[in-house]
Amino acid sequence: MFDLRPIPVPDLSGRRVFVTGAGRGIGAALVRVLVDRGARVVAGVHDQVETLPAGAEVVPLDVTDNGSVQAAVARLRETLGGLDVLVNNAGLISTIGPLTELSADELRPAFEVNAIGLHRVTMACLPLLEESRGLILNAGTGAATKAMEGWTAYCTSKAAARMLTLMQDLELSPRGVHARFVGIPPTDTAMQAEIREAGLNPISKIPQTDLVRTEVPASVLAWLAAAENRTREEVLLDVRDELFKGMMQAA
Incomplete structure (x- = not known):
């Protein structure tokens, strides 16, 4: 379904990068690529499932907890001395289910991670990003603009993240900080396993063998x-x- 391959990555020697949601999936794959290309990386992990390269500084990170975020950014400042790129990759699809069966409280976890957590981490990193005239990369999805059955929490919280990105670039670019929302197609991650198990929309029917490899995004x-x-x-x-x-x- 998706004929996509990794693109060549230039030399990143000296680039200081903070990746959230780095314990598995796309985040872990990104940390491996960054370190391989010479970047200095702090990997924020909530649950570390995959092995990360020795060149990355691994820090515990819960984007829904202000104390955890502040501690991670303090470690980042101590380790890297500054920050060039923030990658807000942490994401949550729960709760999956029909809108009519979804309580207001069940909407909260996705918003806490995908929108509020994104904002919390960005604001904590902003002084460092302003110093370097840095870049914010927010991991996106087509679900931010397309309604998908059973994904009320995910679609609406990712739509909020998309608009947050537009607001970030609007208000921060005059201060030298740019923001990007990068749409990512269905990728072979643990999140996709949850989607297949729920079986509520066409994305859940995509065979695992047809999903994009994490190395591509x-x-x-x-x-x-x-x-x-x-x-x-x-x-x-x-x-x-x-x-x-x-x-x-061309690769």
Whole structure:
């Protein structure tokens, strides 16, 4: 279904990057690519499932907890001395189910991670990003603009994250900080396992063998983290954009 391959990532020597949701899936794949290309990386993990490279500084991180975020950013400042790129990758799809069976409280976890947590981490990192005239990369999804059966919590919270990105770029770019929302197609992660188990919409019917490998969105995020790509004009991007497809075909 998705004929996508990793794109070439330029040398990232000296780039200081903070990745949230780095314990598994796309986040872990991104940390591996960044370290391989020479970046200095702090990996914020809530539940570490995958092994991360020795070159990454791993810190515990719960984006829903202000104390946890502040402690992680303090470690980041101590370890890296500054920050060039923040990748808000932490995400949550729960609770999956029909809208009519979803309580107000069941909406809360997705918003706490996907929107409020994103804002919390960004604001904690903002002084460092202003110092470096840095970049915010927010992991996105087509579900931010397309309603999907059973995904009320996910679609609405990711739509909020999309608008947060637009607001970030609008209000922070005059201060030298740019923001990007990067749409990611269905990728072979633990989240997709939850989706298949629920079986509520067409995405749940995609065979695992047809899902995108985590290395593909990881390579796009890593490419965007390069200094020369910091000031691209597009705020809303997608891994399937012609720009990236051209790189995949040329690789």
